[in-house]
Amino acid sequence: MDLRHKRIVVTGGSGFLGRHLVQRLRGAGCDKVFVPRSAEFDLTQEDDIRRLLGQQRPEVVIHLAALVGGIGANRANPATFLYKNLLMGAQLIEHSYRSGVGKFVMVGTICSYPKFTPVPFKEEDLWNGYPEETNAPYGLAKKLLIVQLQAYKQQFGFNGINLLPVNLYGPHDNFDLQTSHVIPALIRKCAEARERGDRVLTVWGTGKPTREFLYVEDAARAIHLAAQKHDSPEPVNVGSGDEISIAALVRLIAQKTGFQGEIRLDPSQPDGQPRRCLDTTRARQLFDFQAEVRLPEGLDRTIAWYESARKPAQGHAA
Numbered sequence: 001m002d003l004r005h006k007r008i009v010v011t012g013g014s015g016f017l018g019r020h021l022v023q024r025l026r027g028a029g030c031d032k033v034f035v036p037r038s039a040e041f042d043l044t045q046e047d048d049i050r051r052l053l054g055q056q057r058p059e060v061v062i063h064l065a066a067l068v069g070g071i072g073a074n075r076a077n078p079a080t081f082l083y084k085n086l087l088m089g090a091q092l093i094e095h096s097y098r099s100g101v102g103k104f105v106m107v108g109t110i111c112s113y114p115k116f117t118p119v120p121f122k123e124e125d126l127w128n129g130y131p132e133e134t135n136a137p138y139g140l141a142k143k144l145l146i147v148q149l150q151a152y153k154q155q156f157g158f159n160g161i162n163l164l165p166v167n168l169y170g171p172h173d174n175f176d177l178q179t180s181h182v183i184p185a186l187i188r189k190c191a192e193a194r195e196r197g198d199r200v201l202t203v204w205g206t207g208k209p210t211r212e213f214l215y216v217e218d219a220a221r222a223i224h225l226a227a228q229k230h231d232s233p234e235p236v237n238v239g240s241g242d243e244i245s246i247a248a249l250v251r252l253i254a255q256k257t258g259f260q261g262e263i264r265l266d267p268s269q270p271d272g273q274p275r276r277c278l279d280t281t282r283a284r285q286l287f288d289f290q291a292e293v294r295l296p297e298g299l300d301r302t303i304a305w306y307e308s309a310r311k312p313a314q315g316h317a318a
């Protein structure tokens with residue numbers, strides 16, 4: 001599908017991933033991209049969804065809007081994470097179908113995988129167990145939307161696709177320690193500990209779990225490619241295929257941010273899923289996606305962005 005002159009609605013297009021995707025789409029010549037903001041279109045409200053689709057008459061909907069966060073935010077708000085994510089997606093898919101949208105791109109999450117999925121995670125294993133408890137309400141809400149798009153394809157021939165990105169990181173990530181994911185949280189903690197001259201930095205968990213990370217611009221490129229080249233609702237992993245333990249990640253970020261003190265792990269805090277690493281074969285075969293930015297380089301770019309973005313705001317010397 002040539003997206004350039006299509007009317008495209010990108011929900012969540014002002015968020016972390018969304019702003020990179022919108023920039024990429026516009027840079028590729030897409031001249032009718034609309035980003036609804038939650039203050040004007042609250043996607044948990046059916047009337048707002050009807051109004052959005054009626055006003056914009058999109059040919060393509062890319063659904064990124066969601067309530068997202070790290071383990072702490074998920075543990076504090078499991079009901080809200082389930083209810084809002086399910087409601088937004090379910091209503092948006094239904095009304096997109098009813099209003100004749102030609103393609104619906106659903107951005108799901110790796111948190112939908114079972115807690116003990118064999119590594120590397122293959123899409124066929126998605127249904128073989130219950131997700132890790134701390135993010136199960138979020139992961140299950142998004143998982144049901146996969147089924148919704150499959151059912152709408154089967155019953156109505158509606159063209160929806162399901163992408164499952166791994167943990168993302170990069171410039172414009174959320175660095176609020178109450179709600180952030182692991183990489184921005186560690187960058188901020190290390191940078192602040194360095195500035196205060198702390199001798200010890202405490203990090204949640206045992207350090208043993210592994211994670212895979214994808215640089216946000218790679219994720220935006222994957223969504224763009226899939227929106228153009230892929231037309232089937234079976235879920236597709238979007239990742240880098242690189243696995244790293246949390247302990248090794250902390251050491252890498254400490255080194256890159258210049259924190260030289262001791263790193264102390266706090267095993268009384270939850271670890272989350274034991275291992276995460278994706279089989280990325282399907283994305284390569286179906287829409288020719290492969291990650292390009294390796295973790296050390298992506299971290300350098302993210303840290304550089306963070307250091308330059310926060311200094312004026314927080315009044316540090318240049």
Ligand SMILES: NC(=O)c1ccc[n+]([C@@H]2O[C@H](COP(=O)([O-])OP(=O)(O)OC[C@H]3O[C@@H](n4cnc5c(N)ncnc54)[C@H](OP(=O)(O)O)[C@@H]3O)[C@@H](O)[C@H]2O)c1
Pocket residue numbers: 011012013014015016017018036037038039041042043044063064065066067068088107108109110164165166167168169174181
């Ligand atoms: N970040 C990751 O590591 C990661 C990994 C895998 C998958 N994903 C998925 O990628 C998508 C984007 O994540 P992100 O990290 O970019 O999130 P984000 O920065 O928190 O952005 C979320 C966006 O959702 C919009 N939104 C939230 N509630 C809304 C509502 N009720 N009505 C309308 N819009 C609403 C917000 O719009 P306003 O700014 O207008 O309020 C915001 O722009 C999500 O679907 C997430 O599940 C993210």
